[in-house]
Amino acid sequence: MTKIAKNITKKSSKGETDVIPLNAMTHKPYFDAAIVQILKEAAIAKGYISPRWATLKNWNKLKKSIAKDQHGTLVITYDIQEQRVEDGIEEVRVPVDTYLFNECQLKGYRG
Numbered sequence: 001m002t003k004i005a006k007n008i009t010k011k012s013s014k015g016e017t018d019v020i021p022l023n024a025m026t027h028k029p030y031f032d033a034a035i036v037q038i039l040k041e042a043a044i045a046k047g048y049i050s051p052r053w054a055t056l057k058n059w060n061k062l063k064k065s066i067a068k069d070q071h072g073t074l075v076i077t078y079d080i081q082e083q084r085v086e087d088g089i090e091e092v093r094v095p096v097d098t099y100l101f102n103e104c105q106l107k108g109y110r111g
Contacts, residue, residue: 050103072099
């Protein structure tokens with residue numbers, strides 16, 4: 001198995017292979033359990049074979065475009081913002097709606 005394949009798959013205790021969703025920009029796996037579950041379920045429901053996901057903005061940075069009539073999968077991510085408090089500044093996590101697109105949704109994608 002190649003190094004890349006080792007990064008995107010893992011074996012369950014039952015010996016089943018499980019594909020791990022990857023960030024298309026960083027090539028690193030998503031680590032938030034809720035996001036991973038949502039992306040896995042979307043991939044299964046829609047028949048996506050690629051583990052790579054990214055926002056529209058990030059696909060565009062990679063010189064890729066989304067095919068017509070495709071819709072992103074909603075996940076909740078968090079931005080860290082500074083907030084003034086009485087005794088200084090505090091960092092707070094603010095929820096943000098984020099839409100991710102699978103590589104299979106790109107124009108001209110060929111698995």
